[in-house]
Amino acid sequence: MALIITDECINCDVCEPECPNSAISQGDEIYVIDPNLCTECVGHYDEPQCQQVCPVDCIPLDPEHQETKEELHKKYLIISA
Template identity: 85%
Template sequence: MALIITDDCINCDVCEPECPNGAISQGDEIYIIDPTKCTECVGHYDEPQCQQVCPVDCIPLDPENVESEDELMEKYERLQAEG
C-alpha cells in the first residue's frame, strides 16, 4: 500500500528528504506522495522513513492504493531499474 499525507500536514519539510524513492514533493498546500513511486520504503528500510520523522503522524496507509509486500518489492525493483 502506498502512503498518503493528510491535511494535518504542517509543511515542516522533514519527510521529503527522507524518501529514498523521491515520492514526496510539495503540493499546492501540503506535501504529497506519488503512489507510483511509494514503496513504503520496501527494498530500502524496514519501516517507512517519512512516518518515522513526521512530528504530527499525518502519513497513514492510503486505502486507495492497496499493494502487497510482493507488489511493493516489484515496484522497488522497477524504480531501481529505471534509475
C-alpha cells in the first residue's frame, strides 16, 4: 500500500524532506503523497520515515492503493533506476 496524509495534518513540514522518493509535496491545504512514488520506504528503510517523524500520527496506509511488499520493491527499482 501507499501511504496517505489525512486532514489532521498540521503542515509542520517534517515529512517532506524525509521521503527518499520525493513522493510528498505541499497540496492545496495539507501535504499530499503521490501513490505512484510512495514505496513505504521499501528499498530505503525498514519503516516509512514520514510516519516516524509525524508529530500528529496522520499518515496511515492508503486503502485505495494496496500493494504487497514485492510490488513496492518493484516500484522502488523502477523509481531508483
